[in-house]
Amino acid sequence: MHSIMIALAAIAALVLRWAWSPGRGNWQQRWQKALLFFLLPILLLAMTLIAIACMGPQGTMAGMPTVSYTYQLVCLALGVAIALSLHQIISTQKTLNHLHQYPPIMPPPGINQTLRLLPQPQVFCAQMGWWQPQMVVTQGLLDLLDTEHLNAVFAHEQAHYHYRDTFWFFTLGLLRRLTSWLPHSQDLWEELLTLRELRADAFASQKVDKLVLAEALLLAVSTPVMATPEAGATLHPSLNGDRLQERIDALLETHPTSPPPPCYWSWGWLLMTLLPLVALPFHS
DSSP states (O other): OHHHHHHHHHHHHHHHHHTOOOOOSSHHHHHHHHHHHHHHHHHHHHHHHHHHHHHOSSOEETTEEOOHHHHHHHHHHHHHHHHHHHHHHHHHHHHHHHHTTSOEEOOOTTOOSOEEEEOOSSBOEEEESSSSOEEEEEHHHHHHSOHHHHHHHHHHHHHHHHTTHHHHHHHHHHHHHHTTTSTTHHHHHHHHHHHHHHHHHHHHTTTSOHHHHHHHHHHHHTSOBOOOOTTEEESOSSOOHHHHHHHHHHHHOSSOOOOOOOOGGGGGGGGGGGGGGGGGGGBO
16 A cells, blocks of 8 residues: 555656646746645655655555555655765755855945855856854955945845745755656756846845946856855856846836735645654554
């Protein structure tokens, strides 16, 4: 019976992922769709494994026997996932600890965060950390941009801080690594990264001129950039031409780009991932 549960969950996950296609509409609608097709298959598989682990290695379910080897495989899979996650967390934390050797500098007005300066010639500005990240900027960016364009970059990074992108995208990145075998994993990840930046641009455009922000983005993209650690959210995560053009077009639109209020009801689909736990009372 455990094998049947795993097979059903795997088939459902594959079907859901294969059904995904790039979204249309505003970024809020695309965001909800991308998260649905990214998270639902992963959480459905995870809850199935957790349900089987809770059932134990022996017993019956719906009149069908369970076998111990399936339970052992499930525990092994969960153990490997936990070990890989811990390794990634420790590795990222070491990188973040390394940043503390760089001196803090006086943040500009309106920035209520620690700002650290990296004496590097590359162009780089990012939020780095977990729930309470720090803003990191290189000397190369300070030399490249004037005050007006720097303020636009800082406003964009404040959006990442506001939405806690460093924490949430580190978590999503872990899930992506553990389930890279699912269809469209990379495409969905790139879609989420693009939508994250569109959301940050929309937030920043409420505080600075959109044209200035677009100019700062083009100036930053035209120069070599540093790699961003896992727990980091930067101005542009390896933008290709299409994604860059999409962000520029969004900034140059004439209608207001302020983000709409969150629709919490739309997260009801997450309840579907709890379906495997319904089988627990039927196991004996």
